[in-house]
Ligand SMILES: Nc1ncnc2c1ncn2[C@@H]1O[C@H](COP(=O)(O)OP(=O)(O)O)[C@@H](O)[C@H]1O
């Protein structure tokens with residue numbers, strides 16, 4: 001249906017092996033690198049660094065999401081890439097050439113803004129035609145491309161309308177079509193779905209991912225919504241305080257968080273604080289503050305005596321004795337609350353003196369339904385319990 | 391559902407048709423709202439609408455001839471000005487009777503003044519005759535024709551009688567004809583003699599100079615408004631005070647300041663002479679001409695252009711420019727294709743304000759305009775306060791009002807009045 005975008009079948013083949021995704025690919029020699037940030041820093045006021053030592057390298061065709069709390073510097077990174085802010089230090093490269101001194105309009109980067117920034121005085125068709133006009137593309141070509149881009153986002157019938165006559169979701173589609181109509185290789189999106197309601201947002205998440213894969217474009221996507229990041233991206237860069245805390249594919253990020261911030265920020269997470277007793281290869285023994293001992297996988301701890309925070313996902317906690325792994329250390333727990341959520345049960349427990357420990361279990365016929373006040377024992381596989389920085 | 395409930399009118403709970411109960415409910419609301427604004431409405435009506443109505447009426451009203459000389463007007467109906475002969479004895483007799491009454495009531499001089507607008511000299515004719523007619527006895531002194539002409543040969547002039555006959559109807563377009571340099575002649579309207587033509591020139595000059603003032607205001611205000619709209623709030627508020635500062639000084643002071651600046655012994659000329667750019671005996675003439683008026687009025691009206699522009703530009707988000715650039719537009723293209731069109735409502739609002747204000751301005755042109763830089767409003771002011779020809783002043787004002795309305799209409803057609811944001 002689409003002739004205008006060169007669909008890249010080699011897209012997947014272009015991707016490097018991400019099994020070790022957590023290493024930041026700072027190496028400029030990586031031939032597959034399309035977008036590269038090298039030691040980039042940014043300060044607005046000369047006092048505080050908003051972006052601190054950013055290193056990032058992404059291959060062509062990748063869908064990378066910058067995820068992080070508000071104010072962590074995501075937009076700033078995107079603006080530096082787009083050319084609207086200059087890096088205070090460091091190098092940004094696009095296709096191997098440094099773009100520090102290239103003005104925004106010559107970078108050929110498509111961009112979708114959070115408020116869409118559709119020109120209110122132009123019709124939808126004129127909005128889409130704008131990037132083609134400034135590129136001096138002939139009228140008939142222009143019309144063809146505009147029509148195809150509109151069809152691509154299923155908005156073919158709306159060319160004559162003004163942006164104000166469209167709903168939020170429709171405006172979003174037009175903003176997307178406008179960023180794609182001049183066939184950029186790189187598209188930046190800054191919280192493009194932030195203004196939409198939940199249902200529409202989920203639909204658009206799917207459509208954007210689908211479209212970007214079909215067209216083979218490289219996408220840098222910014223969001224503070226972790227579900228969005230996990231469902232859409234090839235890789236996610238978790239930002240905090242101007243630094244990338246972890247850069248990894250969604251599953252790695254969720255299952256193998258590298259530090260407490262990532263563990264807390266991505267998905268639901270239980271934290272227990274304690275001291276490392278001893279480290280034995282792939283496992284370590286952690287003594288919680290109330291004296292209980294648990295098994296964990298050492299991630300950010302190197303020696304006995306260190307303070308640590310262990311992180312366990314609620315769905316990896318087991319309280320059904322029959323399913324408990326053999327030889328696992330167990331903890332006593334008191335059921336505080338049982339929440340029926342339909343597909344799953346969410347149970348709040350009091351563990352090691354803290355009463356915000358959650359367990360998630362699938363609603364299955366043989367699943368036990370706990371009652372408040374009940375005393376139980378919980379356990380997990382040592383490898384699901386990660387000992388991270390304190 | 392039955393067909394009746396589908397097609398018939400919807401019935402409210404108490405059985406009346408829904409439309410009627412809604413109308414009743416709304417009427418009460420409307421009356422209450424109207425009562426709230428009634429005092430204000432009355433005030434506006436009394437102080438604004440009625441004076442304008444009165445002015446429009448005055449521009450065509452001409453009761454004075456009919457009221458002062460009722461019999462004469464009737465008698466004159468049979469007289470043909472083209473005959474070349476003064477009217478018959480009957481007319482003179484009627485005039486004597488009318489003037490006798492008018493002189494008693496001391497109204498004949500007012501009529502003289504009125505007719506003097508149309509034919510110079512009539513005023514003194516009426517005044518002088520008035521004194522003598524007082525002594526006449528209507529019953530015995532007939533015939534009057536010879537007596538009138540004997541008393542003052544002005545009464546034998548065809549022009550005098552023609553003027554009285556022409557202006558005898560209750561309503562006249564004479565003031566309007568006068569306003570466009572025409573007069574009532576023997577065969578309807580005709581152009582005034584060249585040396586009496588003044589108003590068309592003044593209208594044209596007023597339009598032209600108001601246009602120049604508006605354009606210079608646009609050119610000066612646009613960058614200022616842009617800077618104000620794009621600076622951080624604190625700085626822009628500071629600068630805003632500078633923009634508003636002129637409002638806090640008297641108009642006269644500001645205009646006089648321009649006199650100090652622009653006159654031949656003024657600051658600018660002195661500086662230029664001192665710098666050697668201008669010879670001492672060839673100082674620039676920058677005041678008491680059109681240049682002076684344009685400079686001073688541009689300065690005075692500038693805030694009226696900046697403020698609406700600023701308020702519009704403030705609403706244009708900077709992301710539009712960024713979006714345009716990300717789509718490949720150069721700085722200039724982004725400005726011209728994306729920013730500028732969105733700022734047009736501000737330009738439109740400012741232009742309407744400045745243009746309309748400058749059309750009606752008269753203090754500044756009076757002070758710095760000389761004879762070549764005065765506006766039509768100065769002429770109106772003259773007729774209101776010096777020559778007391780209110781009818782002509784009203785006609786000039788009515789034409790000005792019509793011009794403004796036509797321009798407003800044209801603006802609506804071209805740009806669209808919805809596109810104007812005044813605040
Ligand atoms: N134009 C600017 N001038 C000064 N400070 C800014 C500017 N833009 C962003 N900042 C600051 O930089 C930090 C990071 O902002 P931003 O990149 O927008 O974060 P995010 O997009 O992750 O929410 C914030 O503390 C913000 O206050």
Ligand SMILES: [Mg+2]
Pocket residue numbers: 071074075076
């Ligand atoms: Mg942001």
